[in-house]
Amino acid sequence: MPPKKQEISPKTVITSHVNSDFDAIGAMLAAQKLYPESVIIFPGSQEKNLRDFFVHSMGYLFNMADPATIDLSNTQRLVIVDTRQKSRLSGVEQLLEKPNLIIDIYDHHPSFPDEIKGTYDLSKPYGATTTIMCELLREKKISISSDEATVMALGIYEDTGNFTYASTTRADFEQAGFLISCGACLSTISSLVVKEMKTEQVTWLNELINEMTTIAVNGIQIHLSAIAASHYIPDLASIVQKIVRMENIDCFFALVLMGSKVHIIARNRLHELDVGKILGSLGGGGHFYAASAKVENQTLPQVEMRLMELIEQQIRRVRVAKKLMSSPAITITADQSCLEARQQMIRYNVNTLLVLDSQSSEYLGYITRHVAEKIVHHNLGDQPVVDYFEPDGQSVGLSCDLAEIEQKIIDLKQRVVPVIENRVIVGVITRTDLLNFLVEHNREVVLSEKRDIAGLKPRTRYVGNRLKNHLNQRVRTLLSDIGNAGDSLGVEVFVVGGFVRDLMLERPIEDVDVVVEGDGITFARYFASMHHCRLHQHLKFNTAVIIFEDGFKVDVASARLEYYATPAALPVVENSSIKMDLARRDFTINTLAISLNTETFGTLIDYFGGGRDIKDKIIRIIHNLSFIEDPTRIFRAIKFSNRFGFRIGKVTANLIANALSVGAVKHLSGLRVLSELKQIFGEDNPLPALETMADYGLDKVIHHELKLTDATCALFESVGKTLAWHDLLYSDDVYPRWAVYFMAWLHGYTVKVSTQIADRLMFPLKERELLLEQRIKAEQSIRLIEKSYPVSNQQMYWWLIYFKTESLLFMLALTKNESVRKGISHFYTHQRKIQPLIGGKEIKSVGIKPGPVYSRILNKIIDEKLDGKLNTMEQEIEFARHYAIENNLI
Structure with a gap:
């Protein structure tokens, strides 16, 4: 057993943010020199180059300690460098709760909502925090060794991008020069800061570039890439x-899903955007020009959509006043006459003038053309404006948001609102300005779903060759005909969901699901009439089924969105766009669509990274409330994972566990659960799905006594072999495959437990009889046969003849006796x-009176035939x- 580490009890502790960079390391080293006898806590792991550098060369400079070996009871001071955000600290939570703790903060980041209030707070807008610390060391004339200077210089070089970032200040150059004069090694700095890219990093660089989309928000171009990585990207x-x-x-956001976290890195050169504030809203931090964040337990599309909302909000907030206002503002001083006011309004064709104080030019209120004309009409035009204006001190700044403008004009019933910057009126916003903006903004919102300005932009590529190579001629012609019908009606039509997923997986295509951006029923009627098909309509959901003469079906739906009034309830449906229709679906792999209209035929549309997840063989949910709103998606996740051999993503797995922990499945009706179980048990090999259900504890939700045992697994394997044998010999026989596995699942449970499960799942009467009475009879019969074996052909026949195919297959799988x-x-x-x-007619012809004896005779004939006798009708009549x-019957 290794010796126990000796505890230390420092009075001063120094720390920084998690995943500390060179600037944080350099600043902590400088702080250690400012606070002798202090101990440094490294919060979390550093990047690999940092770790290697300090472990092999500079570790001796730091008085570091493992948080587990520190007794904080005597600690009086906490020194925090390169951050003020509580959420970015680790290992000092207990210390922060300590009363009378002195907190000294040194930072170069802007303010954030969750920042810690320091007893002493020194913050300067330099390119690096190490620059601030070096200034203090120089002021206090504290000597710095060449190795210490190298570490501190690394921090300045890295955080200023080798003095190329816009945040770089004169002070950064000065302190870097000072550190070089102290002996900082430039070759070491160059080898660590100027990094050559490795092969793997080049791969990820290409991936990010290939997935890059450009989104325009209020005329500003934002570049964004969202990818999923199978492992950590250093x-x-x-x-x-x-x-x-x-x-x-100018502005780039990279979103990378690694494990259960979405890592976001942002770089920015736009004045309209502060990426530090944006990612601060997501729990991260940084500067106006560079920031990062990590978002846990949310899906990649969800984080992407939230990020776009924040970007849009900030850009609109910065630009909305400037976009709305009229400039320059037309003004008049309070001592001027009403006649002059009227003449100005006529001259400039405005209905309102801003009234300013004649001495200070301070905004006082406004006067309207209606009031001015009335005063002139009553021969009072010489009277000063001050006697008749509407006093009002309300104004807004250039950085105000739309809500503030609406509140002043609509709620406070102001006719005009001046825009004031640095005590100078730079413009004016009128009711008409606001109304025009709202109308235009509403039009943009309506069109945004097609333009993809405000939301996700789809990734598109041509897959026409795949359609040609993988589909038979009939389906290819059908898709072309559907596209032509869409062109004729002027609507966009798409083939979606499982069809596209299976096409990309090169699996057999079973269903054709078409979505229409418009009235799906009208489209279906038109197509059916053109191709002489039958039509089955569902007016409530605006869907229809087109049925061809040979029974082939095409499902048609209107593009729609869904929302859930309560968890586990059925969705409320409204018409929408293809993007919203795909967004309502369960998993990314089911959100792909292919356009069928002539001009865009064969174009794959991918809003949520479904193509990428098919390639990576992973099941991912789109929204983190999906399993709460519709818990049946838990079963579907397991089903798809089992069917395709895909793994369930870490975030999705966490969301499943969370939904189960809050009892989401308990609200589901038994019939909906039964429907999902039937599909799972209808797969070729449902055992892996059953194992996954057990891992999540999903079986316990159905009944607390259900559990997956070795015996159950062995029986499922036996069922699989039995069904494979049967389907190979009798491929045309139809039987409920799921029922055989379900009987195997319930095998060994008491009648009481089986009945409770049947009640919970609301089994229909016939299926209830099969899974309870027939299953129990089958189990009893197999025990009787095994006990009595060997038996005659007649005994075997009469024991088994009344069982259905699924029960017989269950019995075949259940017996362990090879002879049986x-x-x-x-x-x-x-x-x-x-x-x-022969039948009753032939027996009657022999002279036997009708009665129960007919059944006895027919059964005796069967017994004889089982022994290979009575091969003709004549032989049976004679018998x-x-x-x-x-028997004296004639």
């Missing part, structure tokens, strides 16, 4: 910086269809005559 920030330089991008299995399979393949060739004579 030094993501440098990859993003490289892309910005290569592509000459062969006996049952022989019955199934050779004997179960043995029946007399009936002899039987009647022997």
Whole structure:
């Protein structure tokens, strides 16, 4: 056993933010020199180059300690460098709760909502926090060794981008020069800050560039890439910086899903955007020009949509006043006459003038043309404006948001609102200005779903060759005809969902689902009339089924959105666009669509990264409330994972566990759960799905006594082999495949438990009889056969003849006696269809009176046929005559 680490009890502790960069490291080293006898806590792991550098060369400079070995009871001071955000600290939570703790903060970041209030707070807008610390060291004339200077210089070089970032200040150059004079090693700095890209990083760089989309918000171009990585990507920030330089991008957001976290790196050169504030709203931080964040347990599309909302809000907030206002503002001083006011309004064709104080030019209120004309009409035009104006001190600044303008004009009933910046009126916003903006804004919102300005922009690519190579001629022609019908009606039509997913997976296509951006029923009627098909309509959901002469079906739906009034309830449906229709679906792999209109035929549309997830073989949910709103998606996630051999993404798995922990499935009706279980048990091999259900505890939600045992697993494997044998020999026989597995699942449970499960799942009467009464009889019969074996053909026949196919297959899987299995399979393949060739008519012709004896004779005939006798009708009639004579029936 290794020796226990000795505890230390420092009076001063120094720390910084998680995943500390060189600037944080350099600032902590400088703080250590400012606070002798202090101890440094490194919060979390550093980047690999940082770790290697300090472990192999500079670690001796730091008085570091493991948080687990520190006794904080005597700590009086906490020094925090390069951050003020509580959410970015780790390992000092207990210390922050300590009363009378002195907190000294040194930082170069802007203010954030969750910042810690320091006892002493020194913040300067320099390019690096290390610059601030170096100034203090120089002021206090504290000597710095060459190794210390190298570490501190690293911080300044890295956080200023080698003095190329817009945040770089004169002080950064000065302190870097000072550190070089102290012996900072430039070759070491160059080897660590100027990083050559590795092969793997080049791969991720290409991935980010390939997935890059450009989104316009109020005329500003925002570049965004969203990808999922199978493992951690080191030094993501440098990859993003490289892309910005290569592509000459003004604003770039990189979103990378790694494990259960979405990592966001932002770089910005736009004045209208502060990426630090945007990512601060997502729990991250940074500057106006560079920021990062990590979002846990949310899906990649969800984070992407939230990010776009924040970007749009900030851009609109910065620009809305400037966009609305009229400039320059037309004004008049309070001592001027009403006649002059009227003449100005006529001259400039305005209905309102801003009234200013004649001495200070301060805004006092406004006067309207209606009031001025009335005063002139009453021969009072010489009177000063001050006697008749509407006093009002309300104004807004250039950075105000739309809500503030609406509140002043609509709620406070102001005719005009001046826009004031630095105590100078730079413009004016009128009711008409606001009304025009709102009308235009509403039009943009309506059109945004098609333009994809405010939301996700789809990734598109041509897959026409895949349609040609994978589909048969009939389906290809059908899709072309659907597109032509869409052109004729002037609507956009798409084939969607499972069709596209299976096409991309090169699996057999079973269903054709079409979505129409418009009235789906009208489209279906038109198509059906053109191609002489039958039509089944569902007016409530605005869907229809087109049925061809040979029974082939095409499902048609109007593009629609859904929302849930309560968890686990059925959705409320409204018509919408293809984007919203895809957004309501369950998993990214089911959100793909292919356009069928002539001009865009074969264009794959992918809003949510479904193509990427198919490639990566992963099941991901779109929204983090999906399992709460519709818990049946939990079963579907398991079903798709099992069917395609895909893994369930970490975020999705966490959301499943969370939904189950809050009892979401308990609200589902039994019939909906049963429907999902039937689909799972209808798969070729449902055992992995059953194992996943058990891992999540989903079986316990159905009934607390359900559990997956080794015996159940073995029985499922036996069922799989039995069904494979049957389907190979009798491929045309139709039977409920799911029922065989369901009987195997319930095997071994008492009648009481089985009945409770049937009640919970609301089994229909016939299925209830099969899974309860028939299953129990099958279990009893197999025990009887095994106990009595060997048995005659007649015994085997009469024990088994009244069981349905699914029960017989269950019995075949259930028995462990190979001889019994062969006996049952022989019955199934050779004997179960043995029946007399004669009937009551032929028996009556022998002279036997009708009655129960007919059944006895027919059963005796079956017994004889089981022994290979009575091969013709004549032989059976003769047997009936002899039987009647022997038993005195004639």
